[in-house]
Amino acid sequence: MGLGLVPLGLAFGVLITHSGLPWWSATLFTVLVYAGSFEFLLVGLVTATTPLAAIALSAFLVNFRHVFYALSYPMHRLRGRAAKAYGTYALSDEAYALTAGAHAQSWPSARILYLQMFLQMYWIGGATAGALLGSLVPAGVSGMEFAMTALFTVLALDSVRDRRGDLPTPLLALLSALAARLVFPGQMLLAAFALFTAALLAQYLLSKKEPSRA
Incomplete structure (x- = not known):
């Protein structure tokens, strides 16, 4: 699953570079925002100098699904305030899909946190590499955006198999x-x-x- 985030991160990094933002913006976004699809939208909002209130509303609408994720995320198995805080912050689509399955019901706190941490590291690494190498990728390249569709298709199939x-x-x-x-x-x-x-x-x-x- 982590390797599946790499092409998404590369695509995001390339988008950062082609949008005229400095390469370190990819690292900054993936560390501080870490919201997947909203990060792609945020690039356009930032380059268009969108008002902060409009950005906040967009973030709420795009990430509203996390309210539903929280209903079955195994927060009760995380030990300590810091663990609960990071687990909430790093609750991505991929982390939720992996921790909500029947096979993960016995996972301890450390395994859940390491899972989320490594998923974010794959995302940060892919985005940073994509931004650094973005100038080498032609602006008209197509097909990279399908990586997200393919990843969510795999997540959906795994969920159907579990149920x-x-x-x-x-x-x-x-x-x-x-x-x-x-x-x-x-x-x-x-x-x-x-x-x-x-x-x-x-x-x-x-x-x-x-x-x-x-």
Whole structure:
């Protein structure tokens, strides 16, 4: 999973260089912001001198999904305030996907923290290397942006395998995303999460009403 972050980091570093920002901006963004897809958006916002309030609102909308991640992230297994603080800060999509699976239910605090730390190090290293070598990459190169799509596809497949007896949930997620894309194309992410949450609540309430089997 960490190696999967390297091409994403390289693409981000190249974007930094081609946007006219200094190479160390890639390192700074990945250390302090560390928000994946929002970092790509932040480059455009910074170069366009977007007001701080608009940047804050964009960050909230793009990263709103982390509110849902926190519901099942194993915070109770982290020992100490510093561990909990870093675990919250470094809760990326990849870290959540790896720690939320059934195989990770027995992982101790140290393993969870080392996982998140190494994922961030891969991201920082890839972005820094991409920024330093960005001038060698043609501005019109295509295909690197597919690295993120491929990574999230792998995460989704792993999640489906972990929940083989719960296929309706992935289907609800897919239908929620399609409905949000058609009805709310400008706010697809937020709308998809809202629809998915409503569908899960409905599924839970219906399951509670079903008579229990002896």
